[in-house]
Amino acid sequence: MSESILSLEGLEAVTHYFEYDEYEMSFEGLVIELYTSKMYTAKFDFIEWKELALAFGLDKESIFDEKFWDNFMEWGNAFKVNE
Numbered sequence: 001m002s003e004s005i006l007s008l009e010g011l012e013a014v015t016h017y018f019e020y021d022e023y024e025m026s027f028e029g030l031v032i033e034l035y036t037s038k039m040y041t042a043k044f045d046f047i048e049w050k051e052l053a054l055a056f057g058l059d060k061e062s063i064f065d066e067k068f069w070d071n072f073m074e075w076g077n078a079f080k081v082n083e
């Protein structure tokens with residue numbers, strides 16, 4: 001799973017937000033960790049991840065990265081191209 005490709009600090013932050021029911025922040029942090037490292041989880045399905053990001057409203061507002069949506073879309077579409 002993703003634990004092996006995340007930094008310890010990144011994993012701790014993602015876990016912290018998840019444990020405190022801050023799912024949007026946990027998801028955003030996870031995605032930022034992944035797109036900054038240009039990594040993908042096993043069995044990555046960009047359509048599912050995009051639907052989740054939309055459900056969290058990350059296309060309109062993000063906490064950690066003001067360019068989150070653009071970076072997320074670029075990262076996800078790059079995976080689709082490389083499949």
